[in-house]
Amino acid sequence: MAMSLLGRFAARAPVPVFPAVGRDGEVRLDVLSLAPALRVVDSPRHASILLVSGDIRTADRDSLARVHDQLAHPRATLWWGTQPRADTGAALTVAAAESPETALRDLYRRLLTGGHTSETHWLADEPPNPWRGRGDHGQGGEGMMGGVPYGRMMPMPPTPDLRDGLALDVYTAQFGPFLPQLPPGLVLEITLQGDVIQSAAVVRPPFLPGRDASAPFDRVLHEATPVAAIERARAAHHLRCVARLLGILQLAPQAARCRRTALKIERGGSIDLAPLRKTLRRAGAFAAIPAGLGPIDAAWAAELGGPAARAADQARDRRETAPAYRNLDFRTLCQSGGDVRARFTQWLDEAEQALALARAAGDAAIEKGAPVETPWGHRAPPSVYRLTDMLPGLEWGEALLTIASFDAAAVCRMAPLGIENP
Amino acid sequence: MIELLGLAAIGVIAVAAGLALQWLARADDHRVSEPQKVPFLGGGSPQVHAWQRYHVRYYSMTLLFIAFEMEMMFMYPWAVVYVAEGIKALVEMGMFLTILSIGILYGWREGIFRWQ
Known part of the structure; x- marks a missing residue:
């Protein structure tokens, strides 16, 4: 009786949800994360419900099962716009077009009051590397150093430390594809010494941003589209990129504000970004990004195009010559650094400019099929410039900031399947 | 009882x-x-156990802290008995400071006074 009363009280709290983001599941999750009834958490240990948003690749199924099994009991899974696993029995699903907020609320209440039984594990309940009974004394490995699997590989690691030459043990692990700080789908095999990255290789590439026929940048391929709609979509895209980077800086309230603003812009609200910018400056977002972090040179910038190139002082923008922008007094904005801080500033500058253009554009429209400056640069085959070349020598936090300072399309081009590190 | x-x-x-x-x-x-x-790695799996030798990067600051803190810890009671004990206390404190200063010199050589 007392327990069910406590359970009912607990069920009124915001629902702790860990999102496993699959293909095309990110933007709708950004919108959902603004719901006050939910608390999107960064680790399955803090969550009661696993929300699978978007299609899961076959290669990611084991990873999803591992994340699921890391949720503490009582736990449940909700499949949002994706096919549930075949072996989960009566799985709870929500269509992609619907909001799962009510379903999550209801599921959480039933989970805590005993109406929904906690899910069992999907992976076999055995250690990833069996070790019991191995070795002369059952210590889990062989030889003086303990050996494989849980001992030390060799007395000294094969690589010297990149920071001060004091070589200690290396730690190699695969990170992703559901690590909230990395782009969805990206699996990196990273070797660390302490918190400094020694080497990185792509195991699975991130998801290429999907095409949505109703989104302005894809709509313009088929029909004339208002400049205002295009520019609003650009501002919203940039603000979501800014929000992702703020999340890594642990500025969650400011990130949520960016996402909320992006949503308002998409819904046609007229917003002045100056107060947001002021908030970010006061929160120390600009200062928290180390100066000169993650620089790209001119050739690299030219290859990527878009805001990343303009952040490296390359004044290339299709809007300069586009007829629809002729009367809008458009001028290309640039930064000089080409580093993470420059790309962050560039996103904010361009979002502000895009909103100003949207206000001034009136009913000007871009003709069907006309070339448009997209917010994400070139969509082209994999680049010769690799993300994994940028990471060695960086601390963990710096590496995450560097990755988050590129939009999803650029990361896709710079992180193709690992062929560069055999 | x-x-x-x-x-x-x-x-x-x-x-x-x-x-x-x-x-x-x-x-x-x-x-x-x-x-x-298993540690949470976003669905990834570790290849080795996390139980390993880890670089304690603040060790030089710890060394410096202990060198100066131990000095002060003994100097307060020493200051009380110094007047009564006289030159003997002075010599003993001199020996103690000499030994401690070796630690500080070592730290100096390692570059802990360089502000980064």
């Missing part, structure tokens, strides 16, 4: 409560499974 009995009673109650909690946890069939013991 009565105090000892009281203490024993408290001990018995504490042990019984501990065992009862353990028994309650056993009755719950949601014991921690093997995948839950």
Whole structure:
């Protein structure tokens, strides 16, 4: 009786949800994360419900099962716009077009009051590397150093430390594809010494941003589209990129504000970004990004195009010559650094400019099929410039900031399947 | 005697409560499974155990802190007895500071006074 009363009280709290983001599941999750009834958490240990948003690749199924099994009991899974696993029995699903907020609320209440039984594990309940009974004394490995699997590989690691030459043990692990700080789908095999990255290789590439026929940048391929709609979509895209980077800086309230603003812009609200910018400056977002972090040179910038190139002082923008922008007094904005801080500033500058253009554009429209400056640069085959070349020598936090300072399309081009590190 | 009995009673109650909690946890069939013991890497898996030699990067600051803190710890009582003991106390403190200063010199050589 007392327990069910406590359970009912607990069920009124915001629902702790860990999102496993699959293909095309990110933007709708950004919108959902603004719901006050939910608390999107960064680790399955803090969550009661696993929300699978978007299609899961076959290669990611084991990873999803591992994340699921890391949720503490009582736990449940909700499949949002994706096919549930075949072996989960009566799985709870929500269509992609619907909001799962009510379903999550209801599921959480039933989970805590005993109406929904906690899910069992999907992976076999055995250690990833069996070790019991191995070795002369059952210590889990062989030889003086303990050996494989849980001992030390060799007395000294094969690589010297990149920071001060004091070589200690290396730690190699695969990170992703559901690590909230990395782009969805990206699996990196990273070797660390302490918190400094020694080497990185792509195991699975991130998801290429999907095409949505109703989104302005894809709509313009088929029909004339208002400049205002295009520019609003650009501002919203940039603000979501800014929000992702703020999340890594642990500025969650400011990130949520960016996402909320992006949503308002998409819904046609007229917003002045100056107060947001002021908030970010006061929160120390600009200062928290180390100066000169993650620089790209001119050739690299030219290859990527878009805001990343303009952040490296390359004044290339299709809007300069586009007829629809002729009367809008458009001028290309640039930064000089080409580093993470420059790309962050560039996103904010361009979002502000895009909103100003949207206000001034009136009913000007871009003709069907006309070339448009997209917010994400070139969509082209994999680049010769690799993300994994940028990471060695960086601390963990710096590496995450560097990755988050590129939009999803650029990361896709710079992180193709690992062929560069055999 | 009565105090000892009281203490024993408290001990018995504490042990019984501990065992009862353990028994309650056993009755719950949601014991921690093997995948839950693995660190969260976003679905990825580690190749080696995290139990390993790790670089304590603040070690130089720790060295410096201990060198100066130990110095002050002994200087306060030394200052009290110095007047009574005289030159003997001065020599002993000199020896102590010499030994400590070797640590500070070592730190200096390692570059802990360089502000980064």
